[in-house]
Amino acid sequence: MAKSNKALIIGGTGxxxxxxxxxxxxxxxxxxxxxxxxxxxxxxxxxHLGILDEVTLVNINIDEPFNLTDVIKSICPDHIYHFxxxxxxxxxxxxxxxxxxxxxxxTLFLLESIRHIAxxxxxxxxxxxxxxxxPEPGTLLNEDSLVDPGNPYAISKMTAQQLVKMYREKYGLHxxxxxxxxxxxxxxxRNFVTRKMTYNLARLKLEGGAPIExxxxxxxxDWGSAEDYTAAxxxxxxxxxxxxxxxxxxxxxxxxxxxxxxxSAAGFDPVFEGEDATEICIDKSTGATxxxxxxxxxxPFDTSARAGDTTKLNTHIDWKGSRPVAxxxxxxxxxxxxxxxxxxTNV
Numbered sequence: 355m356a357k358s359n360k361a362l363i364i365g366g367t368g369x370x371x372x373x374x375x376x377x378x379x380x381x382x383x384x385x386x387x388x389x390x391x392x393x394x395x396x397x398x399x400x401x402h403l404g405i406l407d408e409v410t411l412v413n414i415n416i417d418e419p420f421n422l423t424d425v426i427k428s429i430c431p432d433h434i435y436h437f438x439x440x441x442x443x444x445x446x447x448x449x450x451x452x453x454x455x456x457x458x459x460x461t462l463f464l465l466e467s468i469r470h471i472a473x474x475x476x477x478x479x480x481x482x483x484x485x486x487x488x489p490e491p492g493t494l495l496n497e498d499s500l501v502d503p504g505n506p507y508a509i510s511k512m513t514a515q516q517l518v519k520m521y522r523e524k525y526g527l528h529x530x531x532x533x534x535x536x537x538x539x540x541x542x543x544r545n546f547v548t549r550k551m552t553y554n555l556a557r558l559k560l561e562g563g564a565p566i567e568x569x570x571x572x573x574x575x576d577w578g579s580a581e582d583y584t585a586a587x588x589x590x591x592x593x594x595x596x597x598x599x600x601x602x603x604x605x606x607x608x609x610x611x612x613x614x615x616x617x618s619a620a621g622f623d624p625v626f627e628g629e630d631a632t633e634i635c636i637d638k639s640t641g642a643t644x645x646x647x648x649x650x651x652x653x654p655f656d657t658s659a660r661a662g663d664t665t666k667l668n669t670h671i672d673w674k675g676s677r678p679v680a681x682x683x684x685x686x687x688x689x690x691x692x693x694x695x696x697x698x699t700n701v
Contacts, residue, residue: 362429364388364414364464365437369541370480372399373584374435375409381588386429388414390438398701399541414438416460422467426475433591435478436464439510442545443484443657446507457510458517465521465529477529478591481515483576483602483660484508485533494663497533497598505657519598528596532587535602535662538682539580540689544701548577548686551613551645555620556690558644565643569651571610571626571633576661578603578676589671597670602662607679610635617644619684620691 361378363371366387375385387400387409400406412429415421416438426434439457440446446453461479468475486495487502503509515531522529542549547568554566583601590599610626613635617624623638628647635645667673676682693701 358382358384359432360384360386360429361433361435362386362388362412362426362431363435363437364416365435365439366409366411367396367399368437369399369539369543369580370437370537370584370587371435372403372405372541373539373581374587375400376403376405377585377588379405379408383433385409386412386431388412388425388438390415402541402701416463417455419463419466422463423471426467426471430472431475433476433478434464434468435587435591436461437480439514440507443505443507446505446510450506453506454510454513457507458513461514462517465517465527468527469521469525473525473527475528476591476596477518477527478587479514479518479529479531481531481533482508482511483533483535483600483662484657485512485515486660488658489660494604494661495602496600496663497666522596528591530590530593530596531598532583532590533598533600533662534583535576535578535600535660537578537580537583537601537676538686540686541580542686547609548612548683549690551609552616552683552687552690555616555622555644555687556694558642559620559622559691560694562642565634566613566645567648567651568609568613568645569647570630571613571635571645571647572608574606574608574659576602576605577607577612577679577682579682582676586667586671586673589673590667593670597666599667599670600662600664601667602664603676603679604661604663605679606659606661612679612683613645615680615683616687620687 361383365371367389440453485503487500503512518529521527538548614624625638633647
């Protein structure tokens with residue numbers, strides 16, 4: 355029997371890690387899912403996908419270089435996907451040291467471990483669209499766009515991204531970078547606004563209760579599908595040459611539009627009244643308020659609207675792009691309704 359390829363997913367219990375684990379298993383890989391101490395309970399995504407018993411869970415702390423070295427030495431992975439780290443812009447202002455330590459130094463520790471222990475391993479590192487400068491309206495950002503991070507999270511990702519590029523160029527590591535725009539799906543955590551909306555729409559549909567409280571409904575993001583993005587990640591790692599790629603849709607969608615798509619899929623008839631801090635969304639068929647703006651959710655350092663250009667990714671791997679955001683919103687809310695019907699309300 356031929357030897358199976360081995361993949362190590364650092365951050366393997368998160369949204370992207372779980373999706374890529376399932377996709378690699380379907381391709382015949384042996385999959386090792388790294389998780390941080392104290393996060394074993396977050397295996398709900400692997401359970402949702404029905405793969406918990408098919409992966410090997412590995413305790414990894416990217417802040418501990420000796421732990422990383424031991425894990426990589428014991429597994430000797432062919433591919434490594436690095437998703438671990440701090441991921442919230444707002445929190446990075448409160449915990450800048452932790453953010454830099456996890457995202458920048460953690461990536462450096464990983465690169466050093468690969469260089470010394472498994473230089474044959476191919477690495478995929480997820481950076482962020484936050485590294486870019488604020489674009490002119492209507493401008494799509496690509497791999498060559500101006501970098502000018504404006505928050506501790508973005509600075510940590512830019513630093514890590516530059517380290518990955520240096521190790522690729524100076525040490526010959528096969529290390530690709532995905533500059534990720536927002537990507538969503540049913541495995542998103544409830545602390546992200548898209549899932550906050552679909553989770554609470556399911557609650558309102560089945561149980562009623564208080565309206566959803568949101569920040570500005572006019573805030574816009576380039577929202578794509580996590581499942582489609584992770585499939586493309588696998589293909590980029592399989593390319594002969596490592597490179598940098600933007601993962602995006604090229605389109606901006608407002609919170610208002612996402613809420614409308616998801617609410618309609620759940621069976622509501624959403625209409626919006628008022629503006630700015632007084633805006634509300636009501637169900638036209640019943641008159642009930644679905645969502646309302648709460649100023650406490652306005653971010654003092656909010657990210658500017660930005661969309662990405664995937665020409666390079668499309669060309670190199672013949673990527674067909676992400677599913678439409680309306681389809682993604684519909685899928686998310688229907689999964690949340692199904693979970694709630696089954697009594698699952700803690701994920």
